[in-house]
Amino acid sequence: MAEKHFSPSGLAAQAVVEDEDESYVDFNYDEPGSLPGTLDLEADAPPPIIVLIDYNEAKATRVEVQTPEACLPYLDTESVSWVDVLGLGNEDIWRRMGQVFNLHPLVLEDVVNVPQRPKVEDVDSQLVIIARMVMPKESGFGFYSEQVSFVLGKYYLLTVQEEPERDCFQPVRDRIRANKGTIRQRGADYLACTLLDAIIDGFFPVLETYGERIEELEDEVVLNPTRRTLEKIYQIKRELLALRRAIWPQRDAINSLIRDGSNLISPDVRIYLRDCYDHAVQVMDIVETYRELASGLMDVYLSSVSNKMNEVMKLLTVISSIFIPLTFIAGVYGMNFNTEKSPWNMPELNWYWGYPLCWAVMIATAGSLVYFFWRRGWFDNISTIKED
Template identity: 70%
Template sequence: MTQRHFPGSKLATRSNDDDDDEDLFEYFYDEPGSLPGTLSIDEDACPSFIVLIDYNESHANRVTNLTADACTPYLTSDSVSWLDIQGLGSEDILLGLGRIVGLHPLLLEDVVNVPQRPKVEDYSDQLLIIAQMVMPKPTEDGFWIEQVSFVLGKSYLLTFQEEPERDCFEPVRARIRGHKGKIRQAGADYLAYTLLDAIIDGFFPVLEDYGERIEALEDEVILNPNHQTLEKIYQVRRELLALRRSIWPQRSAINALIRDGSNLISSDVRIYLRDCYDHTIQVLDMVETYRELASGLMDVYLSSVSNKMNEVMKVLTIMSTVFIPITFIAGVYGMNFQYMPELTWRWGYFVCWGVMIAIAASLCFFFWRRGWFEDSRFAKHD
């Protein structure tokens, strides 16, 4: 499995093992001396298979497990052909598809050698768009992050995913099947916008989960801060930083699609991309807000721990202050000198106890008047 996941207390990159503590923000780089266009396929990558959705205003056909050669007629048809390549583990399929579609070797290298930084590159008759897709884990905290690459042609769109059957594109597929909206009347550029918009909208459920986690951490930090709380705060901060590193370059990539004039994207679709760009800004604002809240939680945690220690020191100080004069009196009358006038008093023992109790009560009353008991551990229990 090549998909990066962010589970529980360990954050891993490109690994199956939750206990692997690899670089959280790893990006792909070529080994020194390697030839340009060299494909580096991860040994754990899922096998590739091609899913085709060919549609126009009158029909929509879905074909699974296509071979690379069988895709040729669809690339030159008048309808829109969406070739979804799920899995990046089959080099022969990827090279064959690259040969048939005419993918530049550097383009195919960026698609296969994951993860890449989100970006947009124009290859004249093809447009490469690399994005990062996140999905919440259904049964535990955290999220999956996966690279999705788009290759936009005049009448076709290729999407390359690391993992099969786990993405946020199902609503788009349903709209194509159900002939909803204007997707069946539009071209491949509108399909690319729709999928990009689905990727950006996929950040919102993940961020909603982090909003709830931060709210729960706020209560925990105030009421019962402990070492596990600190670990949770640190984990949330790292995961939010990973989200920021995913969405920040995607903002620049979408902005490049709007700003740079490509003949593969119509002016109408650029207007829709503006809305996608606005959603990206909203996601980035939420990420920054939650990062600030998480950083504030760290400060609150340290303050809570310090206050907790101050409460303990206050209790010890009160107890010490109360027992110091009592210890002094007990020490004086424990010296056993022969000529001590109080030793011969009949009521000396009881008077000594009375004086000690009076001193302790007076000190406690004094501390109570000064408000020392209001925030102490004992006052909270009362």
Template identity: 70%
Template sequence: MARKPFHFFRAEPPANVEIPPEEDDDDNYLDYFYDEQGTLPGTLTIEADAPIPDIILIEYDKDRAVRLNLDSPEAFIPYLETPTVSWIDVQGLGDENVLQRLGRVFGLHPIVLEDIVNVPQRPKVEDHDHQLLLITRMVTPKEDGRGFYTEQVSLVLGKSYLLTVQEEPTRDCFDLVRQRIRTNRGTIRQNGCDYLLYALIDAIIDGFFPVLEDYGERIELLEDEVVANPSRETLEEVHQIRRELLALRRAIWPQRDALNAMIRDRSELLSDDVQIYLRDCYDHAIQVLDMVETYRELAASLMDVYLSSVGNKMNEIMKLLTIISTIFIPLTFIVGVYGMNFNPEASPLNMPELNWYWGYPACWAVMIGISAFLFGYFWRQGWFKNFSSVDD
């Protein structure tokens, strides 16, 4: 096969493939794949809307780097035993025949191929014969900064190759790694496949930080909103953030355990230098997990603050109604008394003030005086202060 110059660009999905609406990703935040009852081991479950696989090969050493679009998995066979580093990136899971052939080319166990294709799986690491399988969750922030996209990335490390399988061909967080290979920046082209594995893992872990920064800003805005002006929309936003943070926790927690297993159970495919770099990835995973737990606690406290704010708002309303009712109680008593049908001509004791010349103005003066007295008394007691609002 003739080699083409290495051009760095994002692969576009085939024109005849319909990419599912991105809004549907929200519904899969908390899902894990499970086999139907009675399914044979190694059965591949292909989703109807999964993109057709696009197979990209990046081959490099310290002197050169080339990028090839492969028409079939078998086209990679000549590169299996080459001394160069071969990174084959499969983007899309929409063709069972191609995936089965891919498994035969790389000698993947049917259970391994099942874990790669039947998504989403729980992140994990498995050491097979001359191969190291790592399943991870990759997140990328949405364009509007509200939420994230998530997909499974499977990495299979061999002696001279690294196989990566992604769900979607339209987005990932590997652009900087590809750029480092193309421009020979850093030491990535001076190292082997295990260093490339570390670089991709590091990119996946670091991809959590922009997402968490968006959640930090959203939580900060919600803290002011739940105190100053809590509403139904505020409650829905808090609930959505708690749900998404739970999905992030489910993604990063098992990845931390997988990295720990890679460091603890030394594989013959990982050099000592790469083991040190993996420890740095593990530290980043711990940092991400700490941030996720912190934001989850803040989101939980926002729910309590929201309930308290709504309760305080209701108390202010009840206090205002109580003040109005208290002022009108004596006034109602007075007009109720003078609304009785006593005949003043029958007895001099039957409401003689009804015949006074200044009786009506005097009644008004007494009612206004009582109202003013109660209003002033409540004012001095501080009943008119709003205790539910906070100054900016």
């Protein structure tokens, strides 16, 4: 076990390829008949990366430990020890982790069997917080979502991240390293509150991308709605539902921390939790607003498609109305009666100017109908179809 300079650059791990058909409404459930506390992990999974940050007002030390037992010397000190586990790993590691941190089997189950519903539980002398962290994807469409578990003790905080590639805790690490603010003068409860606030604030960049996408869809729905537009609206509604399922119980969990309290949360830290709760409520309001806008876009889409179809039908009606009298005239003079048998058998067929006169009548009839429709304003409505 070697100490290293405080830098999260050593946390690099191989990126996991994200499935484009990622399920945003996934949930964990136990197999029927399974025992409580059963861990759902692969036996041959690689061990997680365990990063321990031990700090007090005077200094901060970052250590990458190789085994859970290496954390024991830091847990007995009065300095704050932040044990950050990156990745879930295998069952053997977590059985040993449970012994080191004295974790209840049901706590291990909630931490390892993901995803769980965000919640807060006071178990023995520990406070367990299950949270949901989201981050925008590099493409700007969709978001990454993973579970982050907190186990708060008197002098330590254990955090477990589902994926090791990304998180929103870098500003907190930088504040500890540079000793900015009051984080190094406070306890582990303030660290947990700070990380929880960072998770809540991480929703805002994601929501910002959805605000931009909804604005673009509003223009697309009004100007040129297509089948692809309908798919985009459905996708946004589905993703916003996943955001709602992530922030709603998270807001309730923070509220329960404020309302019920805990021996591990000091009164002054509870004030910071109120600010965190306000941010969660704000995120919830934005999500609900965007969901209503997305539902409204569906109605606007149906109206736009119906209006576009009406304009097309009106255009076809105008064209048909113009050609109906012309077709009648051409049909009458296409009957080919024999004028030698009777002077009443279409004498116009023998006129010297009969053909030009027929064209003049048809052009005059079509022009009269076009002028009539123009005066009624039909062509003003039809012109919007050409813009689409």
